Amino acid sequence: MTEGRGAAGEILRGVGVSSGIAIGRALVLEGPHVAIFRLDLEGEAPEREVARFQRAVRQAWRQLRRLRDRVTSEAGETYGRVFQAQILILRDRALLEETLALIRRERVNAEWAFRSVVGRYTQVFAQLGDPELRERGTDIEDVEARVQAILTGSKRRHDLGELAEDAIVVSASLSPSDAASLNRARVIGLAIDGGGPASHTAIIASALGIPAVAGLRDASHVLRTGDLLALDGATGVVLRNPTQGEQDVWRERKARLARRDLDLLLLSDQPAVTRDGLRVALRANVQLPEEMAAARRFGAEGVGLFRSEFLRLGGTQEPPDEETQYRAYRDLAEQALPHELAIRTFDLGGEKPAGASLERRETNPALGLRGIRFGLRRPELLRAQARAILRASPHGKVRMMLPMVSGLEELREAQALVESVRRDLAREGVPFEPDVPLGVMIEVPAAALVADRLAREADFLALGTNDLIQYALAIDRGNQSVSYLYEPLHPAVLLLVRRVAEAAAALGRRLSVCGEMASSPPAAVVLIGLGVTELSMTPSTIPAVKMRLDTAAAIKSRVRERLASLSPEAHACAAEELRR
Ligand code: PEP
Numbered sequence: 279m280t281e282g283r284g285a286a287g288e289i290l291r292g293v294g295v296s297s298g299i300a301i302g303r304a305l306v307l308e309g310p311h312v313a314i315f316r317l318d319l320e321g322e323a324p325e326r327e328v329a330r331f332q333r334a335v336r337q338a339w340r341q342l343r344r345l346r347d348r349v350t351s352e353a354g355e356t357y358g359r360v361f362q363a364q365i366l367i368l369r370d371r372a373l374l375e376e377t378l379a380l381i382r383r384e385r386v387n388a389e390w391a392f393r394s395v396v397g398r399y400t401q402v403f404a405q406l407g408d409p410e411l412r413e414r415g416t417d418i419e420d421v422e423a424r425v426q427a428i429l430t431g432s433k434r435r436h437d438l439g440e441l442a443e444d445a446i447v448v449s450a451s452l453s454p455s456d457a458a459s460l461n462r463a464r465v466i467g468l469a470i471d472g473g474g475p476a477s478h479t480a481i482i483a484s485a486l487g488i489p490a491v492a493g494l495r496d497a498s499h500v501l502r503t504g505d506l507l508a509l510d511g512a513t514g515v516v517l518r519n520p521t522q523g524e525q526d527v528w529r530e531r532k533a534r535l536a537r538r539d540l541d542l543l544l545l546s547d548q549p550a551v552t553r554d555g556l557r558v559a560l561r562a563n564v565q566l567p568e569e570m571a572a573a574r575r576f577g578a579e580g581v582g583l584f585r586s587e588f589l590r591l592g593g594t595q596e597p598p599d600e601e602t603q604y605r606a607y608r609d610l611a612e613q614a615l616p617h618e619l620a621i622r623t624f625d626l627g628g629e630k631p632a633g634a635s636l637e638r639r640e641t642n643p644a645l646g647l648r649g650i651r652f653g654l655r656r657p658e659l660l661r662a663q664a665r666a667i668l669r670a671s672p673h674g675k676v677r678m679m680l681p682m683v684s685g686l687e688e689l690r691e692a693q694a695l696v697e698s699v700r701r702d703l704a705r706e707g708v709p710f711e712p713d714v715p716l717g718v719m720i721e722v723p724a725a726a727l728v729a730d731r732l733a734r735e736a737d738f739l740a741l742g743t744n745d746l747i748q749y750a751l752a753i754d755r756g757n758q759s760v761s762y763l764y765e766p767l768h769p770a771v772l773l774l775v776r777r778v779a780e781a782a783a784a785l786g787r788r789l790s791v792c793g794e795m796a797s798s799p800p801a802a803v804v805l806i807g808l809g810v811t812e813l814s815m816t817p818s819t820i821p822a823v824k825m826r827l828d829t830a831a832a833i834k835s836r837v838r839e840r841l842a843s844l845s846p847e848a849h850a851c852a853a854e855e856l857r858r
Pocket residue numbers: 583585625721741742743744745746792793794
């Protein structure tokens with residue numbers, strides 16, 4: 279949404295999803311499908327076009343080699359192989375020679391000829407029954423997009439890891455894996471047309487400390503590469519071409535925020551205790567191993583949620599193999615010491631596409647083959663992950679938790695699988711801790727409603743409020759149009775949380791909350807009021823939550839007030855619950 283400001287430019291308003299201020303030049307990303315036009319060439323032009331195409335292919339080949347080497351050294355061979363496969367496509371003689379022949383025969387531009395040839399190949403791949411082979415078609419499209427970007431001189435999202443200058447990236451959308459592969463030193467802000475506050479892209483941006491505004495609707499059309507932008511990731515405002523006076527005001531605010539963050543950092547050594555002595559554990563949500571340094575800096579007591587699916591970085595189709603996972607978990611477990619590391623098994627599907635691992639596209643992925651459902655459908659992947667987690671267990675204090683559980687059967691099936699992995703490891707003489715706790719995430723309302731039964735059989739419970747809110751209120755967490763209805767303090771959500779807290783307490787099971795709700799100081803105090811004493815959050819939000827820890831009694835009374843302001847019935851109902 280835009281508002282005119284005369285010559286000075288526009289104000290764009292979206293939703294702030296990762297706080298902080300960024301002032302810098304816009305880099306507008308092309309959409310995934312660039313429009314290509316046919317140009318009919320005269321005279322010698324086709325030969326020049328042939329040379330231009332060959333140069334572009336060589337450049338793409340050099341880019342891919344660099345990417346392969348970088349990704350292999352940073353993330354391991356499994357990821358590097360994705361780019362190796364693309365290098366091989368670029369060396370495919372038939373693909374290149376057919377393109378050259380078409381340029382010469384039809385006297386057309388390279389872009390058009392390459393798209394026509396690639397189009398024929400991808401059609402063939404799309405009709406193949408084997409999902410692995412179908413995915414090869416996606417690789418070819420990806421290679422095509424790279425070559426087209428070089429031919430047309432545009433920036434692609436793949437290059438986000440390789441930016442040479444600071445930029446505020448403006449894009450219609452940004453997938454979680456695009457966000458995860460950003461060059462953190464260069465991307466100083468994100469302005470995205472779609473998305474909402476609980477989307478994984480927003481979570482990654484805030485974990486990486488990159489100020490971000492989502493839900494801007496048409497920013498990627500309105501803004502141009504090179505525009506000067508001032509972006510506020512807390513209020514969701516983006517200012518295009520601010521005047522010198524405005525820039526000075528924004529820079530001053532940025533400096534003020536930096537000073538406040540420093541003050542908050544000083545709190546990181548203090549234990550999190552309410553003024554009447556209730557000890558609250560504040561842990562970190564972590565997506566990428568590099569975030570461990572921030573987790574320590576902000577005083578996190580270990581990792582309450584490691585989103586392991588982000589190990590599947592850089593668009594690889596299959597999750598990493600057991601050995602790669604083992605090394606990652608071992609390093610994380612060691613870094614988390616003396617505290618715990620809670621590894622959540624892959625939560626693939628939903629917003630986080632499962633690539634070739636999924637049999638077919640789903641029309642409603644949030645309600646589809648997601649989380650533990652996917653894990654149980656592909657038990658060989660879950661087994662490899664359980665082996666890697668158990669093998670890492672002697673190196674730290676590891677726990678394992680299952681995403682998107684909706685009932686007892688799924689828990690029991692997963693427990694049986696983990697048990698058989700334990701037997702295998704024991705038989706093979708591989709060391710592991712025999713009592714690694716296996717818990718369930720409560721993020722489906724059905725699971726919250728049967729929390730007492732789940733608590734009886736699981737070692738611990740972890741509330742995933744991002745999804746719990748999405749499913750309880752029927753609000754797509756990534757959809758900006760309905761984000762005004764995404765209310766963590768909705769009485770229905772609080773009643774579900776309360777129910778889970780009671781179930782855990784009755785059976786003496788540990789309960790944590792690791793949704794974004796725990797990151798918001800007012801919501802965090804509400805959770806404490808409901809009986810939760812373990813919160814896991816984006817590391818940078820830990821000091822602010824700590825600062826708000828008043829007395830437990832005061833928190834409870836504030837929870838009642840808050841509920842009263844929502845609705846009188848909810849207040850009566852929740853006050854009744856809180857009295858117990
Ligand atoms: C949640 O749903 O609250 C959660 C922690 O998991 P994710 O955000 O990864 O879906």
